Amino acid sequence: MLDELDSAIVRHLQEDARQTNRDVARKVGVAPSTCLERTRLLRERGVLRGYHADVDLPSLGRGVQAMVSAQVRPLSRAVIDAFQRSMVELPEVLSVYVAAGSDDFLIHVAVRDNEHLHAFLTDRLALRKEVVGFRSSIIFRHFRKTTVEELPEPITRGGGRHP
Amino acid sequence: MLDELDSAIVRHLQEDARQTNRDVARKVGVAPSTCLERTRLLRERGVLRGYHADVDLPSLGRGVQAMVSAQVRPLSRAVIDAFQRSMVELPEVLSVYVAAGSDDFLIHVAVRDNEHLHAFLTDRLALRKEVVGFRSSIIFRHFRKTTVEELPEPITRGGGRHP
DNA sequence: GGAAACGGCGAACAAAATTCGGTAGCGGAG
DNA sequence: CTCCGCTACCGAATTTTGTTCGCCGTTTCC
Secondary structure (H helix, E strand, C coil), rough: CCHHCCCCCHHHHHHHHCCCHHHHHHHHHCCHHHHHHHHHHHHHCCEEEEEEEECCHHHHHHCCEEEEEEEEEECHHHHHHHHHHHHHCCCCCCEEEEEEEEECHHHEECCCHHHHHHHHHHHHHCCCCCCCEEEEEEEEEEEECCCCCCCCCCCCCCCCCCC | CHHHHHHHHHHHHHHCCCCCCCHHHHHHCCCHHHHHHHHHHHHCCCEEEEEEEECHHHCCCCCCEEEEEEECCCCHHHHHHHHHHHHHHCCCEEEEEEEEEEEEEEEEEEEHHHHHHHHHHHHHHHCCCEEEEEEEEEEEEEEECCCCCCCCCCCCCCCCCCC
């Protein structure tokens, strides 16, 4: 799906999305025009979904982060979709994961302080009647990998899907 | 800490970090040179931590995501730091949260398929002797907010910290 | 073996980044 | 009240980059 040149471009744009196309081209060893066209195609293909600034949360008055796992009932599409939508539009929420296994939802929140977290849990979660339970984990540190590489093919037994 | 102009610049760079400085300047209503200087200062102050391409995980051969919560013992700094570091360097791992509450660690992983996830859990987690338990949640959907705004000051009783 | 298609290249042109001297507005001191 | 100095913004000039497009070498498929 991605050749080596694509992968290299993607890697460099993950590390610094604001470096110039010329710089990327030089680092991956092709002409700027080639690099530009490749990048355009990667975007068009949906491999590159966008470019976003990474912001320091404490600077935005959000010194406390937590991951809140919630269980909702009934697990119908209507309830799930509505709950997801209402969580996403809360200013405290950074991210919503719809999941299965131990939890139905994982909600990553960033708030001013513990007081604010408590208010969020009681006023925004506990009050909702579809929420039958939730647990919170305060996040002390968060290390996010800047670059995600293509996974190498694993050692397979017996070959691929087209025999 | 951030005036209205800073906030506007930060907001626009969160939405699209690769738009030109001119475009940002036009949108926030200042001259390009002013916008450039502001952006430089925001970076220097650590408010803007970097700019990263958002990559489609399935395109990288990672069609399955999960959040794994792990409990480790003893909860000493040495064990925590070592476990964190070893998780971060695994290719399957996107993000590591060091937490307290329901869980000690939250590990966001993206793998090829369920088979690969199972291999990860058994070979990379269950084998470690400091891991005393873990639970996994398969992630079906992940909605990440592109723009994080500064939280408005709450209604406080009795005023600020400098009377 | 040849034709067509693909991908990369580099030059030319348009646009953006970056620098820097000038200046308006603001705040403080006299 | 006025003057001074400081800060932040602006806009023009220069350098750098983005973007387009015709050309050419390679590969692929008859």
